[in-house]
Amino acid sequence: MSGEVYGKVALIGLGLIASSMFWATRRAGLAGHVSGYARSEATRETARRIGLCHEVCESAAEAVADADLVVLAVPVGAMASVAAEIAPHLKPGATVTDVGSVKRRVIDDVAPHLPEGVHFVPGHPLAGTEHSGPESGFATLFENRWCLLVPVEGTDADATARLRVYWEGMGAKVDEMDADHHDLVLAVTSHTPHLIAYTMVGVADDLRRVTDSEVIKYSAAGFRDFTRIAASDPTMWRDVFLTNKDATLEILGRFTEELFALQRAIRTGDGEQLFDYFTRTRAIRRGIIEAGQDTDAPDFGRAKVER
């Protein structure tokens, strides 16, 4: 429940995030009108069929005309071309934001295209699923999830404050963060874990050819979680790794060092090192739950900690 924050919102790219934004916006009455545009005719047709957006336009230029807020919800690698395409059609005083998983590259790619008098407030909702496309969205995706706003130098404080109200209206908790710090934090919490999941599923797939279907047949919960993550959209994740290269390589380097240390401990039979390491990581997990930061944790997790 909320009130109208923007007269007109334009969503460019009609996938998981944009469609969830539309349903959340409609549910809370956060915008008078929502227009949408996606590059493919098939996506636009699907959007019309399921009632996604008040209006699905045939061009990005048409969608952003007279919009108070324009949301770039395309893969990170497509942000620059979309920004160039919409720039001449933006209303003076409008706010442009994005939802890209990487921030420094998006800022560098988008900002130079935007005309003076248009406010740019980059953002990133820390919420998603392994599904993509216009039919994958749902109104509650952002509930109780963080949305990070990454204002750049000179960003209008009122435009940022208004965007904050909009995300809060969609149920998110909002914080502000510097772009480089954002990219390093996300390399730790999201990007590298995705790469590890992709790799583990690839390894299991190679093994499956040797052991027939045993890997899938007897897959335990941990591995199934990996397969869920590894089912995420290939275009989106290709772009994430290409555009957050330095931070991901830095974290991957550290990860590899630790992995080698554990590998050595297994080879040399150093049980104490393994035990100490696992004790430390278990405490981290418990700390997260105790701090109430894992909103997905099943109740038994919390009960166990409290006992």
Ligand SMILES: NC(=O)c1ccc[n+]([C@@H]2O[C@H](COP(=O)([O-])OP(=O)(O)OC[C@H]3O[C@@H](n4cnc5c(N)ncnc54)[C@H](O)[C@@H]3O)[C@@H](O)[C@H]2O)c1
């Ligand atoms: N999926 C997640 O978990 C998640 C979470 C947070 C942020 N993000 C970010 O949000 C953005 C969108 O991700 P998504 O999961 O909604 O992706 P998606 O694949 O579900 O949707 C992307 C949409 O953009 C369209 N598109 C691609 N290139 C385009 C172009 N040049 N012009 C117009 N439309 C174009 C596609 O047709 C599709 O409709 C990405 O930048 C991603 O990094 C994703």
Ligand SMILES: O=C(O)C(=O)C[C@]1(C(=O)O)C=C[C@@H](O)C=C1
């Ligand atoms: O829940 C998932 O499936 C996600 O991968 C969501 C997730 C994440 O890593 O947490 C993925 C990418 C984003 O940019 C933000 C959120």
